[in-house]
Amino acid sequence: MWNFVKNLTAFILGLVFGSFSNVLIYRPIAGLKLNEPRFSICPHCKTRIKWYDNIPLVSYVLLRGRCRNCGERISIRYPLVELLHGLLFLLNVIFFPLELAYALNALFFVSFAAAVIDFKLLMLPDYTWMVTLIVGIYVNLTRFRSQIVFDLFAGLIVLILLSILKFRYKDGLGEGDIFLFPVYAFACGFQYMPLLLFLSSILGILFGYFKKLRVIPFGPFIVSVGYVLVFVRYVQSL
Known part of the structure; x- marks a missing residue:
């Protein structure tokens, strides 16, 4: 019942x-x-x-x-x-304990909306990376506490790298992407950070190439790949 x-x-x-x-x-x-x-x-x-x-x-x-x-x-x-x-x-x-299930649900809710908005308007709402960060902190503290320092380091590394790229190539990345990548790297964990960067970048570039876009909406690919990797991380933690 x-x-x-x-x-x-x-x-x-x-x-x-x-x-x-x-x-x-x-x-x-x-x-x-x-x-x-x-x-x-x-x-x-x-x-x-x-x-x-x-x-x-x-x-x-x-x-x-x-x-x-x-x-x-x-x-x-x-x-x-x-x-x-x-x-x-x-x-x-x-499939998941309640606390993990609703953390995933919250992540999907904001990620889905943000992906569609970015695809249509080339704009990522601030709440996307904020909620992702909250979910990442919660999950790391409750499920992956021993790895939290490494995960924070992964997010920090991504933030520094993207900030340098944004400074060097001003139109290459949106401001939303700079915040979204690091918080998803934190939520995914350091072991999935390279895969997050690689897959989301490749998918975004391929999409832009075939659609002949001058400006690529990376948000949908960041949140799609990021959500799947967070999901996989959850499964492996059970």
Whole structure:
């Protein structure tokens, strides 16, 4: 019974955070402030969405993917993001102890939103690296305390190297990348730092090459590779 309640709670929380992730993603891209308006609106007619039409996943299904007011179709991206968060929150709770599961959930929540925003706007919100740093500190203190000095050193080395690169090649890296790389290096641990740098850089460069981009959004690749490596580190610690 406890497992059912625990798993159901995790899934529902995932849906709720997925809905909030849509807000974090949509509003900056649409040129809106995160706190204005203070309620959800239809992206087409801008009408306020009632609470009963704003239940994650459920309302989309009941309304058949359309706005109750104007009848315009709402992008399927919204329920898919909610479902993705719900399933991932559930899987993490099933496979990991609660404290590790929710640390991973918090990391995925901010990483996903930041990756989409950076991909669209070439901008990484400050909360991304801040939350990643908090998760890294928490996990290191509770799970990898013996390695925390080495992990801090790994993050510091990455910060110094990227600061030098930014000073030398001003347009080569965004300011968000300079903070995000080190905190993910800290969260991943010193043993995964080279892999984090290599894979995220290679994937970003290849993406930029094939898309013929002048400016490459490295954020999505940093958080994607970083999240997978943190996940792998968790698995190996069990």
